[in-house]
Amino acid sequence: MSAAPRYWLGVVSRSHVERGVAGGFAQLCHGKRAPLDRMQVGDWLIYYSPRTDMDGGAPLQSFTALGRVTGASVYEHAMSADFVPHRRDVAYVPCRPAPIAPLVDKLSFVKDPKRWGYPLRRGVLPLTADDFAMIARAMQARIGETTRDG
Numbered sequence: 001m002s003a004a005p006r007y008w009l010g011v012v013s014r015s016h017v018e019r020g021v022a023g024g025f026a027q028l029c030h031g032k033r034a035p036l037d038r039m040q041v042g043d044w045l046i047y048y049s050p051r052t053d054m055d056g057g058a059p060l061q062s063f064t065a066l067g068r069v070t071g072a073s074v075y076e077h078a079m080s081a082d083f084v085p086h087r088r089d090v091a092y093v094p095c096r097p098a099p100i101a102p103l104v105d106k107l108s109f110v111k112d113p114k115r116w117g118y119p120l121r122r123g124v125l126p127l128t129a130d131d132f133a134m135i136a137r138a139m140q141a142r143i144g145e146t147t148r149d150g
Contacts, residue, residue: 007129011047014049014051025077025087043068047065095136095142
C-alpha cells in the first residue's frame with residue numbers, strides 16, 4: 001500500500017515555471033537537491049510565481065502551474081558549464097494561473113495576512129490537502145489529465 005500523497009508549494013518565476021512545464025521537470029531553490037529529495041512519486045507540486053522573470057520581471061503574485069511528481073529519483077542537468085541544477089520529473093496538468101490575493105485570508109500557511117509573503121521566502125513549503133484543493137480549484141486544474149506523460 002503506497003503512502004498518501006503530500007502537497008508542496010514551490011516559489012519560482014513564471015519564465016522558469018514555463019521551462020519546467022515544457023520539459024516535464026521541477027527545479028526548486030536555484031537547483032538545490034534537498035527540496036526535491038523530500039518529494040516522493042505521487043506527491044503534488046504547485047508553483048507560485050511572485051514575478052514574471054527572476055531578475056527584474058514584472059510582479060505577478062499568482063499560482064502558475066500544478067503537477068504530480070513522476071520521477072523516482074532526482075537527477076542533475078547541465079544548463080551551462082558552471083550551473084548544474086537538480087531536477088525531478090513531473091507530469092503537469094492543464095490549469096490556469098490564479099492570483100494569490102483572493103486566497104490569502106483562507107490559506108493555512110498564512111498566519112498574518114499583512115505579511116502573507118513571509119512564508120514564501122523559503123522557496124518551498126509543504127501544503128495541507130485543504131490548501132492544495134483550494135488552490136487547484138482557483139486554478140481550474142484538471143487533476144485527472146496531464147499535459148505530458150511522466
